[in-house]
Amino acid sequence: MLLAVPIGFFAVGVALAGEGFVRRATGGLRGTLDPVVxxxxxxxxLVPAAIMLGLAALLIDVPDAYLVQAAMPTAVNTLVVCHAYGLDRRIAAATIAxxxxxxxxxxxVAVLV
Structure with missing residues (x-):
């Protein structure tokens, strides 16, 4: 369980490197942000956070933790699902990153302000 996160991010890195997303010599990102990504x-x-914020403001009392959870980054398991169903792993890995x-x-920035 302790190694799940590091192994997940290693898998993301492997997927990105395999697709030519990472420059091996410098370690920097190649190109600009793809429009699809x-x-x-x-x-x-934006969309899940906006939906939760709208629900919290208009309809129900939503705890702050739910609002934060709605704005969390894409999970590594997205890459597993893409691999299992033959979807574009480059888009999934880049979105995770x-x-x-x-x-x-x-x-x-929020902590420092």
Whole structure:
């Protein structure tokens, strides 16, 4: 159980490297954010949070933890589902990487402010 997260992120890295997403010489990201991945990132981070915020404001009393959970990054199990059903693993892996990076950066800024 303790190794689930590191192994999951290792699998994401393998999927990204296998698709040519990572430059091996410098370790940097190649190119810009793909429009399909950008749409997936926006949909994952904004839509669930907006729905929960709307429900909390209009209809029901939603605990703050539910609002935070709605804005969490894409989980690593998404990559497993994509592999099992033959879907585009590059999009899934890139979405996991980008949503995690964005949530970590926003979280650090929120803590510092």
């Amino acid at each position: 950008a749409a997936a990132v926006a949909l994952k981070l 980008w949503t995690t990076a964005i949530v970590v950066c926003v979280g650090v």
